[in-house]
Amino acid sequence: MNQGPDENNILYSLPTNTADKIDFVGEMIVNIGNIISVIGIAVEAQEVEEVEEVEEVEEVEEGEGATKNPNTTNSGSDSNAGFILALIGGILVTIGDMVSTGSTALAIEQTALLEKKAEQEAKEQSRKIKKMEKQIDSLHQDMKSLFFITESLKREVIFLQNFIYPHFHQQ
Numbered sequence: 001m002n003q004g005p006d007e008n009n010i011l012y013s014l015p016t017n018t019a020d021k022i023d024f025v026g027e028m029i030v031n032i033g034n035i036i037s038v039i040g041i042a043v044e045a046q047e048v049e050e051v052e053e054v055e056e057v058e059e060v061e062e063g064e065g066a067t068k069n070p071n072t073t074n075s076g077s078d079s080n081a082g083f084i085l086a087l088i089g090g091i092l093v094t095i096g097d098m099v100s101t102g103s104t105a106l107a108i109e110q111t112a113l114l115e116k117k118a119e120q121e122a123k124e125q126s127r128k129i130k131k132m133e134k135q136i137d138s139l140h141q142d143m144k145s146l147f148f149i150t151e152s153l154k155r156e157v158i159f160l161q162n163f164i165y166p167h168f169h170q171q
Helices: 018-064 081-170
Strands: none
């Protein structure tokens, strides 16, 4: 059997629901990214709240005339953990979207290949049907020919019976 160049394509060997599975993985990555982003925003909001509390305490202390303690200024305000978590979450969302987009492209390619394969099979089936129709026509003509030969042989047998039988009984 002849193989076309597309029959060696890896997409023919993949199960039909592979694109759905890849899309599911992409959506899971997006969901994980969203969760990490929300956690990062919450952490950042908590850090901002802590910084505001520290600033209020410092304002109250300055208002009372207390001496500034150098160890209490800017403690914990340099943390970027919330921002980093939100950034990682955004990156994961982007990666998940790209995986989902890739699965959509895979589904489109698989559909196109399956349609092409179905079209080739339909053409092959059409060729086989035409070949069978030709064989049927040929057999039909052969049958007609055999029918005429049979009729001719019947007439010949009847003729011979009519000719030989009376001569045979006369003796």
